[in-house]
Amino acid sequence: MLKEHTSVWVWDGYWWAAQVVLPTLDVESDMILVKFENGVTAPVKATAVRYRDSESKYINQCQFGHILHHP
DSSP states (O other): OOOTTOEEEEESSSEEEEEEEESOSOTTSSEEEEEETTSOEEEEEGGGEEEOOTTOSSOOHHHHTSOOOOO
C-alpha cells in the first residue's frame, strides 16, 4: 500500500511525477490523491500509479509495459 509523501509515477498517456497526498480516497474505490510536480492535486486510479525512485528521472519502460516518451 502506498503511504503519504511517497514519490510515484502516474500514467495518463505519459508518466507524470507526483507524490501521494492521501493513499485512500474511498475504501471501495481504486482512487488515491496525488500532487503533481507542478502543484496540481488530483484524484487518480491507484492502478495507474507506480513507485518512483527519487534519484530516477525516467522510469524503465520495460518494467511498466508502456512506451516512455522522453522530453
